[in-house]
Amino acid sequence: MASAAALDEDYERSLVDELRDVVVKCRWQCLGHKQEFQEKTCTRIFSIDGEDVVLVYLPPDRFYAMDVTCPHAGGPxxxxxxxxxxxxxxLVCPWHDYNFRLDNGESTSGLQQAVHAVIVVDELVYINCRAELITSAETSNSLKDSQPPATDIGSSIKDSQPPAMQDDEAVQVGETHFDGASLCEVAVRILNESSAKEKVIFTRETHQRWKGGDIIDIGSCKPPPMPCRDKSLNILQPGKIKRGKGGTLASRIAVLHSLANIEQWAIDLAWDIIARFSDVVxxxxxxxxxxxxxxxxxxxDDEAKHFSLLERRLESLGSNFGALPVHNGLWQSAEETNDSLLGRLAVVHMVHEARGLDVHPKTQERFRRQSDAESVEVLDTIYKDEITHVAAGLKWFTYVCRHNSPPIDCIPKFHELVRAHFRGHLKPPFNEVGRxxxxxxxxxxLPLVKS
Known part of the structure; x- marks a missing residue:
């Protein structure tokens, strides 16, 4: 007859196995020992896909987590x-003081931030999060040494690093693209990079270096007439591209490919506005x-994240970026505003970006009808970020208008610039909630709609 100790040991082993299964299925991830996160109130936890979270510690032993990017204008x-x-x-955003409850993400502004459950088990912090999170080397070692019930998850996180942040690549990027360069010089180098993958890596690295204070000087540098593109891309006129409607696999691939192309141009447009108007008075x-x-x-950085998400989704569907023709229609619109910061903000960041919000509900619904949950999730991530991009365009358009002498009436000026630089009229339906x-x-x- 088995001893009581042996029975207890078997029961404990069985319980641990069952708990491990629950952890894996429910997306619980171990971040590390709680002491690592008690030195400061807010800790940014990076993820493979750029969907970072902020872990909040409140004494004596409470932890909360939510998405790190403010849904209003992208504040950290x-x-x-x-x-x-x-x-x-x-938690109050440092940019515009939007507040979000730690327990449920609600805001007095009406915005909603995604929150993630956090628990502490045996001094280890676990988070329930869809994104695959990355811990520091120190955290990874503590995971390995502690051997918690979710060791398999901890090990997979420990070994994962995002493409732009691996040590060998970071050194290469630093030596080639960043040492002593001003922000505008880096922007131009990214614009001149033809590889979409490298453009993404350099963009994400620059974002981190700017935040970390490694790039201080804004500088001044003339951008190229047009960003570089891989010679293998088949670039056609916008009207020659066949757009899918999402009803078949081939059609869904066409839609995702078109969106990836737009995101690549959007990366360049963000860097171009930085370089082109850096010294504007x-x-x-x-x-x-x-x-x-x-x-x-x-x-x-958001656009680079979006491109990566779409590229990976294309690959998971058996395709790749570059498999279909692309166009440069978005850049053609930008060229018309090369001499006007207000014009660029109006046409690119308030018309085109907002139009992306308008088409999102129908596009997402088409993918949902095909039970393509993975693509729907990608589109939802992009949509939330694009709202902040429209907000950024609006924010700086009104700022520039206010800092004119005398101040400019913003809305009539916006209408004037759109009529001058945007081809055609704005067409409904509009995503009024998103806007x-x-x-x-x-x-x-609405005054820009053809009557």
Whole structure:
């Protein structure tokens, strides 16, 4: 007859196995020992796909987590403050003071931030999160040494590093593209990079270096007439591209491929506005503040993340970026505003970006009808970020108008510039909810609809 100790050991082993299965299925990930996250209130946890989260520690032993990017204008919530608002503990964005409850992500502004469950088991911090998170080397070692029930998950995280952040690649990028370079010099080098993969890597690396203070000088550097593209791409006129409607696998691939092409151009447009208008003098004699460059570096980083998500989705469906023809229609629109910061903000970042919000619901529904949950998830990630991009365009359009001498009436000026530089009229249907979330009320766009 088995001893009581042996029975207890068998029961414990069986329980651990069952718990491991639950952890894997429910996407629980071990971040490391809780002491590693108690030195500061907010810790940014990076992810493979760029969907980073912020882990918040409140003494004596409470942890919370939410997406790190503010849904209003893309502010870094890991740099925010903790405040008590309306009887609730909130994380406040450092850019525009939008607040989000730690327990459910609600905001007094009406915005909603995604939150993630966090638990502490045997001194180890676990998070339930869809994104595959990355820990530091120190955290990875603690995972290995501690051997928690979810060791398999910890090991997979420990061995994973995002393409732009691996040590050998980071050194190569630093030596080739960043040492002593100003922000505008880096922007031009990215614009001149023909490889989409390298463009993404350099963009994400620059975003991190700017945030970390490694790039300080904004500088001034003339951008190229057009960003470089891989010679293998088959570039056609916009009207020659067949757009899929998502009803078949081939059609869904065509839609995703078209979106990936747009995202690559969007990366370049963010860097171009930085380089092209870095030394512009506003009407009141002032120059653009550093926050302008921070915002558009964030936009570039988001677009790089989007391209990577779409590229991986294409590959999972048996295709790849470059398998279908592409167009440069978005860049053609930008060329018409090369001499006008207000024009560029209006046409590219307030018309084209907002149009992306308009088509999102129908596009996502087509993929949902085909039970393509993975693509729907990618599209949803892109949509949330694009709202912040429209908000950034609106924010800086109004800023430039206010800093004219005398100040410019923003909405009539927007209408004037769109009529001058945008071909055709704005066409409904409009995603009124998405536009309103970005701060764009109907008075901005309805007068531009053909009567």
């Amino acid at each position: 919530l890991d740099m925010g403050d903790i405040e008590e608002i309306g009887g609730h503990t909130c 506003l009407g009141d004699g002032s120059k653009l503040p550093q926050e302008f460059f921070t915002d558009f570096i964030q936009v570039a 309103e979330t970005a701060g764009m009320s109907k008075e901005w766009y």
